[in-house]
Amino acid sequence: MESNRRRSRRHRHRDKPPVAPKPAAGGAASCTVHNIPDHILELILLRLDSSACLVRAASACKRWCRVVADAGFQHRFRALRIVLGHFVVPGSRLGLPSDGGHPIFVPSPTWRSIHGHESSSSLDFVPKIADSRNGLLLLLKKGGRTEPSCRINPALVVCKDLGFGPNGPNFTEIRPFRYWNPGRVQSGGAAVRGDQLPAGAAELPPPVLGLFLLDAGRPGGVSLSNFKVVAVTLRDHRLVRGRGVPGACVYSANWHDVSCNWEGTIDVPNTIGSFFFAGRANGSLYWGTVSRGGASRVALVLDEVTAGSSQISVPVSMQMHGKYEAFFRVIGSEDGTTLRVVRLLDQQVRVHARLRGCDKWVLQTRVRLPVDAVVAEGGPVVVAAHETYVLVSPRNGKWIFSVDLETKAVERVRKMGVYHQDQAYPYEQQWPPTLTA
Amino acid sequence: MEVDKGKGEAEETRKVAEADRDTVTLKSSDGKLFEVSKEAAARLSTVLAGMIAGGSIDDNGTDLKQIGSEALENVVDYCNKHANSIPSAALISSSISFNTAPFKEPEEWERKFVDRLSHDALFDLVEAANFLGMERLLDVTCHKISEMMKGKSPDQIREVFNIKNDYTKEELEEIRQELAWAFYDD
Incomplete structure (x- = not known):
């Protein structure tokens, strides 16, 4: 009884000042945040400079969320995809998990604006990153191994970020995959499903061109409830020796439901010696090709939705040594309509755009790199490429430079204790977030 | 004859003076009158500019039934302060479109102007700025409100x-x- 009374008194006392509803106060024109029109609320929310602020404001109440979730609002709000940082993986090849060192989280300016301090940490719990999308990571677990021939036999895990710790995002393992052979998946003690094996699948898995996290076909982008893992492979042509046919092997989030799509409608000429992953752009994955003389003009395209493959011609990469993806990348445009290519040439970052409806490319941007980005022996390499910026690092230098493709500004991002030919995976969040009012 | 001529001249000058009056009188919902520089009003408010150009300004106080006296006082205060401040490039460009043109940071005096307002007064001023088509004032007040959300x-x-x-x-x-x-x- 006594405690009851005390509680109620305390309750009353605490609630009084903030919640007391405002009487209309006689002024007919009195206006509060509750009755301002939606379009003014929109103007206010548009002024928020960080997407994190916006998301927190949207979770204050449903009306604000509705305004933020409106397509028109999201069109006006500048940021479309928020890159919070990069996992830089020393000595790795893009698209393929490698035996390089532990990834290092390098925060982006957005991350710094949220946390107010710079931080980078070695993620020693993360063994090997195969792909990173929308806060989900596709990892190769310890025990998985990569063979020199790129025939891999890994255990895959999908991880989800749990929010930020002091040094970067914390991840938790959410779904293990047992990647054994395209068409065969097992996990825990579950039975191997061999019934969907393509006829003629050899004992040895075919070479893997890359492992990717894609959305499972529902709108809203990759998320916990909407993802699949795709292993892109190259199998031998059934009739012609020495020719390869690209294929995709799909593991859906409900991993029991495994399907293997062999939709390769083109075959790869036998002049092509090898492939390098050049990036993802506008809903497709791109590989550059290397033929006998060096990089060739042919690029392999795999549609993320249909898993159908095709090929296009691209401006040729001039680089004749080292890893081709360090000098040549494919990127999209922010509106998702233009295909672009980033090349490092003559100590410049050059961006070519493909003219719509034809195979012609035009030089769109050219940015000269500062001296300290190029002095190191061997010149600069591309660490990561995005719609709006490119990360470049001198081969033997310890800095990463961010090149803004719109403003052409070159910014020294941070000192790295890593080595040349690193690859970085973005830690990004999709915008718009899947908010429902 | 002489007298008539003088009278006519006087009439003429009175008319000219009226047209040249450099202030307009605005009347709040609760009947209070406020004087504001005509030039500033026309420059800062698309609605007032339209009324001045269209001749629908009432010398005895143009009725603004949607705006309370406190908010109107702030509007007038803002216009007068604005008229006295040095016009900057920021204000010219921000009046094009606040959705596409990048927002220019409030100037020092604008910041002080909105900082002293109470919560309710601020929202009333937003509403008034919206009603009068005062894009810069709407910008500054919305900016202030959004700042109250940041980092929270x-x-x-x-x-x-x-x-x-x-x-x-x-x-x-x-x-x-x-x-x-x-x-x-x-």
Whole structure:
């Protein structure tokens, strides 16, 4: 009884000042945040400079969320995809998990604006990153191994970020995959499903061109409830020796439901010696090709939705040594309509755009790199490429430079204790977030 | 004859003086009168500019029934201060379109102007600026309100704006899980 009374008194006392509803106060024109029109609320929310602020404001109440979730609002709000940082993986090849060192989280300016301090940490719990999308990571677990021939036999895990710790995002393992052979998946003690094996699948898995996290076909982008893992492979042509046919092997989030799509409608000429992953752009994955003389003009395209493959011609990469993806990348445009290519040439970052409806490319941007980005022996390499910026690092230098493709500004991002030919995976969040009012 | 001529001249000068009057009188919803520089009013408010050009300004006080006296006082205050401040390039470009043109930071005096306002006065001023088509004032006031949200958790935002949380526990949890990166601090 006594405690009851005390509680109620305390309750009353605490609630009084903030919640007391405002009487209309006689002024007919009195206006509060509750009755301002939606379009003014929109103007206010548009002024928020960080997407994190916006998301927190949207979770204050449903009306604000509705305004933020409106397509028109999201069109006006500048940021479309928020890159919070990069996992830089020393000595790795893009698209393929490698035996390089532990990834290092390098925060982006957005991350710094949220946390107010710079931080980078070695993620020693993360063994090997195969792909990173929308806060989900596709990892190769310890025990998985990569063979020199790129025939891999890994255990895959999908991880989800749990929010930020002091040094970067914390991840938790959410779904293990047992990647054994395209068409065969097992996990825990579950039975191997061999019934969907393509006829003629050899004992040895075919070479893997890359492992990717894609959305499972529902709108809203990759998320916990909407993802699949795709292993892109190259199998031998059934009739012609020495020719390869690209294929995709799909593991859906409900991993029991495994399907293997062999939709390769083109075959790869036998002049092509090898492939390098050049990036993802506008809903497709791109590989550059290397033929006998060096990089060739042919690029392999795999549609993320249909898993159908095709090929296009691209401006040729001039680089004749080292890893081709360090000098040549494919990127999209922010509106998702233009295909672009980033090349490092003559100590410049050059961006070519493909003219719509034809195979012609035009030089769109050219940015000269500062001296300290190029002095190191061997010149600069591309660490990561995005719609709006490119990360470049001198081969033997310890800095990463961010090149803004719109403003052409070159910014020294941070000192790295890593080595040349690193690859970085973005830690990004999709915008718009899947908010429902 | 002489007299008539003089009278005519006087009439003429009175008319000219009226047209040249450099202030307009505005009347709030509760009947209070405010004088504001005609030039500033026309420059800062598309609605007042239209009324001045269209001759629908009433010398005895143009009725603005939607605006209370406190908000109108602030509007007039803003116009007068604006007329006295040095016009800057920021103001010219910001009046094109506030959705596409990048927002120019408020100037020092504008910041002080909105900082001294109470919560209610600020929202009333937003409404008045919207009604009068005063894009720069709308910009500055919206900016001020958005600054009150920055760096705050959803709980703190609700407290500042006296908003009732109409999410269920489950809905909030779902948002937090999906968008964990935005909730680093709580």
